[in-house]
Amino acid sequence: MKKKFDPKEIDEKWYKYWVENKTFSAKPNSKKKPFTIVIPPPNVTGHLHMGHALNNILQDTIIRFKKLQGYNTLWVPGTDHGGIATQNIVEKLLKKNEGKTKHDLGRERFLQKMLEWRIKTGDVILDQLKKLGCSLDWDRVAFTMDESRSKAVKKAFIQLFNKGLIYKRKRLVNWCSRCATALSDIEIEYEYEKSNLWYIKYPLINFKGFIVVATTRPETIFGDTALAVNSEDKKYTNLIGKSVKIPLIDREIKIITDSIVDKSFGTGVVKVTPAHDASDNEIARRNKLEIVEIIDINGKMINVPSKYQGLNIEEARRKVIEDLAAENFLVRIDDYDHSIGKCYRCSTKIELLMSEQWFLDVHDMSKRAIEAANNEKIFFHPQSWKKPYILWLENLRDWCISRQIWWGHRIPVYYCINEKDDRTNCKPIASFDKPKECPYCKRKKFIQDEDVLDTWFSSALWPISVFNWGEDENDKELKYFYPTSVLVTGHEILYLWVARMVQFGIEFMKEIPYDNIFIHGIIRDGHGKKMSKSLANVVDPLKIIDQYGTDALRFALAQAATPGRDMQISNTSFLAARNFINKIWNASRFVTLNLKEVDKLDNAIQPIELSDKWIITEFINSSTKIKKAYEAYNVDNAVREIYDFFWTKYCDWYIELSKIRITSTNLNIKKQVLSILVYILKSILQLMSPIIPFITSEIWQILNKNEKIIAESFLFPIPENSYSKSSICKMNTIQDIIIKIRTLRSEMDIPPTVQIEASFNTLCDNDKIEIIRENKNYIKQLAKIKSMQFYNNIAKPKNSAVIIIGDIEIFLPLEGFIDIEKEKARLTKEIIFTNQEIEKVTLKLNNESFIKKAPETEIEKTKTRLDEAKLKIEKINKSLNSLI
């Protein structure tokens, strides 16, 4: 083994091996249970960021662990075409490079450009996933717009269409004028913005005076079709049913009532603009109001006086305010902050406007998706996400699935057209290809709907489309691998994606797409800020890999990933992880170096000494915890347990103690301890391998030479432990003594190189002293003790320090080192500390209720504490007296 661990070389070597040997390819096998994950497909434009790294490392860890357990595991890779986001990028490039817009090229040539670009840029992110070590089955790379996935989309659409669940209707939709497309409700991000409330007079008709309305959107007065007040608002009771004139245009509208109106906001009067506001639209529906559109899809004013016609919203607002003020309609302007919807892809302000769009009726699907969670067919990890999921589904409105962009799955709906190329009145037809003949009018000419589907429509089909549902519903692979086992995702796409997959899974497969939903947190930087390009606080995982190695990155992320909690991650986390990886390397090096000197090891382990039994017992306990943690997707707990066991138990104690036998000239003794060193190392390597596959693969291979690689091995069974509790107890006694001697040495400034003597004194021999006698080599080795003597009831030798453990006194004669004053101070401190303990425990024991109500074991424990403390005080006092 090399002295220095070089991750780069090892990472590359092992990934290449896995790919070449198809280590992670899976086929249906009726004799084995499947465990399946489909990757949340990253966008084709994507570059690996920390969020991806975390998400995929967690998936990889889970799937690798399941493989060790003997499951037929499959992890399906793929990418998403990414709709608007991707089109935006290519549009920008087109503008920059050729100065053209997509319209200059036309739909077909623009799509051609997109495809060219896609081929050129390729699936960069998939290559980056390889760098992370992801155990994906690379023979199955899927893309949401490839042939099979496209078939699935069409098939799903047609089925829903024919069921009457997809319909086209003119409705109020969220509109991004920059992307020139409709967006679904959840594609909007709200941001607080400083704005104003403008108070505008609406003159009453047939009466004197006016009514004042507060609004954030003065430019929309042209679209008002009513004013609304709350019927319980006494201020306005006598105005209900009266009419007012809209300022600047003098159109007449009525004052109506609606319960939605908040008496206490503004003046308690709402101007109702049904074409451009969601709640106003509701009011209009309830009150059968007219709808006047005044903003078009380009964000320009329409149906307004010519001086405003064609202005954009900002301009129109400025002008309207100016004119209102000039004509004395403006009463007051208040500062007002409110949240404004913005496009989640380009941050343009969203306009609400009337537009004809395709909608999917989600009523029944939502109901079934809610049932699945309520009936515990789907488990959330952590559970707290179940409620938001259900709440969201309960309030879900029909999904606007059409987008007015070009990049995506074109809606497979065809309209028959007449000789003049105008649409006929025949019902549109949904079909895979252009129909041959209209079933209604027998015409043979058709045009296809111009719109494409929301990206998330194809994403929602992902768990079934990757198994070729589009081509064959009875596909062998679909039958075997679906439903998948777990979905691993961040909470930001719970609604956008997860809930919809459940809906579609139940709709098309009659079965949920996965049994478990594992939701992890978002990664923040060292200061708790969300990582974003604008804040320039993005940490590039590839850079971390470069700096510290892939395993270090993986380890740090896995450790931070407490389910459902956002996490801060900074350079020190990676540094600490790198140090641990390094520790694994060095400890393994110690084992392999010594292995060289013996020819062959027996496979069977022979625990002989206390430390052997102890480490095996500790390993059994730890490995049980680690497995449990993996099973529950608590990867962070697994990491912690691994870290603790390996570093503080295996390295700090067992390896150190093993050196006594390792250096023995008796080869059998050496082999005996080596067999256990190797056994534990191999076992813990297996348990580590899901998190840090590279270094564990390498060391495993060095230890095993011609055996199967670690990724293809099966977890060792947990050995039986007949010596469990006592070995831990005994070892703890020894450790306690060693630590206390070390502490004393440190306090007395005795250099580590100086060996000292120790006398153990008791009133009578007991179990403890027996254990110490049996394992005195351990104390000698780790506490640097030259020789140990055992006495019954002797006085403290002169110039010696004392350590008290139960009824045992350890005298350390420290000629030349001991500083009497220092020792006095030390013992006095001990006394104070112990007295506090006595006080606390006595108080507890004097409490009658405690004696009466606490369980027996607890009382016993407390009594023992008191006895020990009293004994200790007595002995310390004796020592202190002898010092004087």
Next chain:
RNA sequence: AGGCAGUUAGCUCAGAUGGAAGAGCAUUUCUCUUACAAAGAAAAGGUCGCAGGUUCAAAUCCUGCACUGCCUACCA
């Protein structure tokens, strides 16, 4: 406005079923002891956000409050 999470050592975080406060990093002191100075040994550091309550016993359970973050929402 509602919902959900968080508040534990200087920093980042662990702490099922209530029974003596834990880790890593940073700090201090020793040590190149034959795997490892990216290390070893040791020390210091906490009225577990605040206020009540339940209990013999609360970081842990309950209630209220404060602050932070996220999500949802029709406040014009």
